[in-house]
Amino acid sequence: MRERATTASGVDARPETTAAMASSGTSGGGGSPGSPCGACKFLRRKCAAECVFAPHFCAEDGASQFAAIHKVFGASNAAKLLQQVAPADRSEAAATITYEAQARLRDPIYGCVAHIFALQQQVHACMPSLILRVHEITTSTS
Amino acid sequence: MRERATTASGVDARPETTAAMASSGTSGGGGSPGSPCGACKFLRRKCAAECVFAPHFCAEDGASQFAAIHKVFGASNAAKLLQQVAPADRSEAAATITYEAQARLRDPIYGCVAHIFALQQQVHACMPSLILRVHEITTSTS
Numbered sequence: 001m002r003e004r005a006t007t008a009s010g011v012d013a014r015p016e017t018t019a020a021m022a023s024s025g026t027s028g029g030g031g032s033p034g035s036p037c038g039a040c041k042f043l044r045r046k047c048a049a050e051c052v053f054a055p056h057f058c059a060e061d062g063a064s065q066f067a068a069i070h071k072v073f074g075a076s077n078a079a080k081l082l083q084q085v086a087p088a089d090r091s092e093a094a095a096t097i098t099y100e101a102q103a104r105l106r107d108p109i110y111g112c113v114a115h116i117f118a119l120q121q122q123v124h125a126c127m128p129s130l131i132l133r134v135h136e137i138t139t140s141t142s
Numbered sequence: 143m144r145e146r147a148t149t150a151s152g153v154d155a156r157p158e159t160t161a162a163m164a165s166s167g168t169s170g171g172g173g174s175p176g177s178p179c180g181a182c183k184f185l186r187r188k189c190a191a192e193c194v195f196a197p198h199f200c201a202e203d204g205a206s207q208f209a210a211i212h213k214v215f216g217a218s219n220a221a222k223l224l225q226q227v228a229p230a231d232r233s234e235a236a237a238t239i240t241y242e243a244q245a246r247l248r249d250p251i252y253g254c255v256a257h258i259f260a261l262q263q264q265v266h267a268c269m270p271s272l273i274l275r276v277h278e279i280t281t282s283t284s
Contacts, residue, residue: 074216110234110238
């Protein structure tokens with residue numbers, strides 16, 4: 001059985017919003033003048049003013065996060081994925097791409113799909129109770 | 143609002159097992175002698191006997207599925223991702239990688255994380271009913 005970080009309920013402990021993902025370090029602010037962003041730091045290259053990664057991978061934690069992206073998607077593909085969304089949406093896209101990459105490294109077979117399966121099981125488990133509750137409410141009010 | 147394929151319940155209509163993913167065409171059987179597998183067909187290259195993609199991308203539907211993988215992960219990265227898991231697990235890995243790639247093309251900002259968010263909302267919505275139901279059962283039997 002492969003190791004997987006799960007809570008007692010069996011669901012991977014993961015942030016429930018991209019804001020939560022971002023607060024764990026994905027949202028950066030890029031490299032300050034003279035210092036590269038986390039992505040360029042990892043890639044050991046000069047961070048250009050128009051660097052697509054800079055606003056989303058900070059100089060401190062961004063390099064380790066970008067390492068996962070580099071390994072799973074590749075820097076070039078990740079840049080293309082970010083460039084094809086509107087600038088206002090890139091922060092969310094960077095957070096979800098980082099999440100997917102880290103999940104794939106943690107679980108090379110299922111990646112973040114493991115989380116989807118676990119949540120689907122939770123929904124299946126509690127859906128009958130919800131249906132019964134709705135039935136009880138509609139019966140008592142009719 | 144970006145277009146997203148959802149059911150009436152708000153959750154993306156997606157397969158709930160990798161077997162279901164595979165049955166939608168990811169599981170292949172590779173190229174027959176003389177004809178390339180779906181991946182090599184897409185890449186317009188000769189399909190070697192030891193091709194890592196061949197068992198998972200059939201000659202018929204595999205090419206269109208591999209197109210998504212190629213665009214999101216890149217062929218080289220996808221090959222590395224498959225090679226680092228045991229051969230017995232590669233079919234599941236190919237199915238989840240294909241799913242993630244297709245989800246990212248469908249939803250460039252959230253990818254399959256959109257599905258995770260929708261399921262988390264469903265769990266949150268039905269959890270109080272489940273807790274209440276458990277409370278009712280334990281009260282009636284005590």
